[in-house]
Amino acid sequence: MLERYGIFGIISLLYFKIRGMLIFKNARLIRFPFRIRGRKFIKVGKGFTTGFNCRIDAFPSDSKEKYLIEIGEGVQMNDYVHIAAHRKVVIKDNVLIASKVFITDHNHGSYSGEDQDSPLSKPSERKLQSSPVTIEENVWLGEYVSIMPGVTIGKGSIIGTMSVVTKDIPDYTIAVGSPAKVIKKFNFSTNTWDKV
Numbered sequence: 001m002l003e004r005y006g007i008f009g010i011i012s013l014l015y016f017k018i019r020g021m022l023i024f025k026n027a028r029l030i031r032f033p034f035r036i037r038g039r040k041f042i043k044v045g046k047g048f049t050t051g052f053n054c055r056i057d058a059f060p061s062d063s064k065e066k067y068l069i070e071i072g073e074g075v076q077m078n079d080y081v082h083i084a085a086h087r088k089v090v091i092k093d094n095v096l097i098a099s100k101v102f103i104t105d106h107n108h109g110s111y112s113g114e115d116q117d118s119p120l121s122k123p124s125e126r127k128l129q130s131s132p133v134t135i136e137e138n139v140w141l142g143e144y145v146s147i148m149p150g151v152t153i154g155k156g157s158i159i160g161t162m163s164v165v166t167k168d169i170p171d172y173t174i175a176v177g178s179p180a181k182v183i184k185k186f187n188f189s190t191n192t193w194d195k196v
Contacts, residue, residue, distance in 0.1 A: 024048055031079075041068040041085075044075070051079035051099065061086045061130060072137070077101075087130035095135055098143040098161070105149045106130040136171070156186065 020030030038058030109117035109126030131150030160176030
């Protein structure tokens with residue numbers, strides 16, 4: 001560890017470890033600066049790790065949920081990750097989140113269906129529209145990925161860098177693009193990722 005981080009790096013890690021445990025006692029390591037709003041609506045599991053400048057926002061709605069954001073065990077987030085919840089965001093165990101990822105369960109306004117917002121109204125005054133997000137176990141989200149409201153990402157899936165996920169992604173698949181589309185599925189018979 002000394003060769004990897006050096007003496008000052010180790011001291012810095014110890015400082016982050018102690019300071020992070022004051023926010024989330026289950027955390028493995030939280031690197032500061034770290035921004036959090038709505039702390040009482042956020043639950044994190046054992047081994048939670050963050051990079052620098054992460055931001056987690058929980059804004060209560062009319063939901064009766066105790067926690068708006070639930071993060072499972074062994075979840076690792078890199079630098080500049082932003083998670084925002086108005087209703088419910090669930091990130092299950094052992095999810096790896098690369099830098100600059102955005103995960104949200106809400107939008108400012110409605111843009112489909114019968115009651116749509118006008119572009120002449122102020123975006124900040126439009127009613128928040130929410131739909132829960134779930135990221136299942138062992139998912140890997142690449143750099144700059146955006147996860148939009150109402151999405152479920154299946155177990156063991158990989159979302160390629162710069163993808164925008166607007167629809168559910170099945171278990172054990174690789175999805176890329178904007179909007180994200182499945183390009184491979186894991187074949188358990190051959191232990192290979194097969195093109196779809």
